[in-house]
Amino acid sequence: MPKGRYRILVLGGGSIGTRHARNILGMGVGDVTVFEPDEERRATVKRLLDVQAIADEDEAFAVSKPDIVFVCSPTALHVPQALRAVETGAHVFIEKPLSNTMDGVAELREKTMQKQRVVMVGCNxxxxxxxxxxxxxxxxxxxxxxxxxxxxxxxxxxxxxxxxxxxxxxxxxxxxxxxxxxxxxxxxxxxxxxxxxxxxxxxxxxxxxxxxxxxxxxxxxxxxxxxxxxxxxxxxxxxxxxxxxxxxxxxxxxxxxxxxxxxxxxxxxxxxxxxxxxxWNWETNHMYLDELKHFFHAVERQTLPFGSLEExxxxxxxxxxxxxxx
The missing domain is CATH 3.30.360.10 (Dihydrodipicolinate Reductase; domain 2)
Structure with a gap:
């Protein structure tokens, strides 16, 4: 089990963002804030997870002051949001795919190396x-x-x-x-x-x-x-x-x-x-939990994770x- 207690911001309160937030809370590794612009989804996140869910992205970053950001938003937002997170000094987990275009990918890789941050693209x-x-x-x-x-x-x-x-x-x-x-x-x-x-x-x-x-x-x-x-x-x-x-x-x-x-x-x-x-007792969520454990271990040890930016x-x-x- 990963050690430490992090300030974690989850960008996107859809099905995968909610899954990651729930698993993070269950692992007890950090305090979770969720950014979700859709009012109905935001209400669902609050009800299911009992966490702070914020409608404005700027406010979410300001309030959470994240050590780690999970990018679980629409695909076109992955790279811009990951860049923002890295620039603030956060480690980043990006849901697959990395993007729907190569725009900004080279800059993200360069910033990640400059800031010496761990960035993992989730391929569960x-x-x-x-x-x-x-x-x-x-x-x-x-x-x-x-x-x-x-x-x-x-x-x-x-x-x-x-x-x-x-x-x-x-x-x-x-x-x-x-x-x-x-x-x-x-x-x-x-x-x-x-x-x-x-x-x-x-x-x-x-x-x-x-x-x-x-x-x-x-x-x-x-x-x-x-x-x-x-x-x-x-x-x-x-x-x-x-x-x-x-x-x-x-x-x-x-x-x-x-x-x-x-x-x-x-x-x-x-x-x-x-x-x-x-x-016989394996469940789908087990691979998501193992994925998170791997990511948090990589963050702690500053090592290259599975699903690196290069891959x-x-x-x-x-x-x-x-x-x-x-």
Whole structure:
């Protein structure tokens, strides 16, 4: 458990901002103030969390005097708000994606180094037992040299947040949302597993089947500098939820399926040599708690966290390359 008691400002009182604020309070690591301009959301935050919720951003910074800022606002505000936080001397946790454009990203990276602040971009799937097991097995070279991977995530946006009209969500925004930015986890996992890479091919389909003017499905090929070829598909227009990863290596393969809760290591003869089963009592919030613990430890030790600005910038560059592909 991280030590210390911090003054923490959460920018954004939506579902993810509320989750982080609740978890921070439960961990007992700091006093929380929430900035939320929407009156209804602000009232909900006060009712659920019993914290100070402020409608004006300037006032929120002035009142909270934050040591740490959590940026959980609409995507277009991530970099400007993170810059402001770093300039005040705060450490920063930014919800994924880093941004919807490269504007200001280089300045944020420069300011972060100048101020020697810890900035982490949250990609919670790195703390899920499935992807973390895949990463561990790859590090152990359990399937020899990795050659290629297939990483996919698909679901149905109208069912994601039942309490909200999906057509009014940030996910539906042609500029800030879309499946590519919303499902950037899979791009991040590919880079986490195999290192930096570049898009060598892609195709995007619109989300017209659910009435949206944004990208609904994207297929991309990423060639990593390590030599691995990753095929990644993300979408939020399919009616069933599926998420999986398959890695081909010179000595076998790895297969993760979120529905089954298993990671299999398959040998040359096609037989499963090892099966890692997700704990029966594992809950979704556990990965968010582990993510927070990792961030607070990085702050205490002034170390580079998972989801560094450099890594998040690489993932964003790939996402934007796919979005802007003709």
């Amino acid at each position: 799937m790195r703390f899920h037992p499935g992807p973390s097991a895949v990463r561990e097995l790859l590090t152990e070279e359990s399937i020899g040299i990795p050659l290629a991977s297939r990483i996919s995530d698909g679901g149905y946006l109208p069912l994601w947040r039942p309490q909200q009209d999906y057509r009014k969500s940030y996910s539906a925004s042609p500029t800030q949302g879309g499946a590519i930015l919303d499902c950037i986890h899979e791009i991040d996992l590919a880079l986490w597993y195999f290192g930096p890479g570049a898009v060598v091919g892609s195709c995007v389909l619109p989300a017209t089947s659910i009435g949206l003017d944004t990208d609904g499905l994207a297929e991309m090929l990423i060639k990593h500098t390590s030599g691995v070829l990753s095929s990644v598909q993300v979408n939020f227009i399919q009616h069933d939820f599926r998420r999986s990863c398959h890695v081909i290596g010179t000595e076998g393969s790895l297969a993760w399926d979120i529905a089954r809760g298993t990671v299999e290591r398959i040998g040359r003869n096609g037989v499963a040599l090892e099966v890692r089963q997700q704990a 998040a910038t690489q993932a964003l560059a790939i996402a934007l390359a796919v979005r802007h592909h003709p």
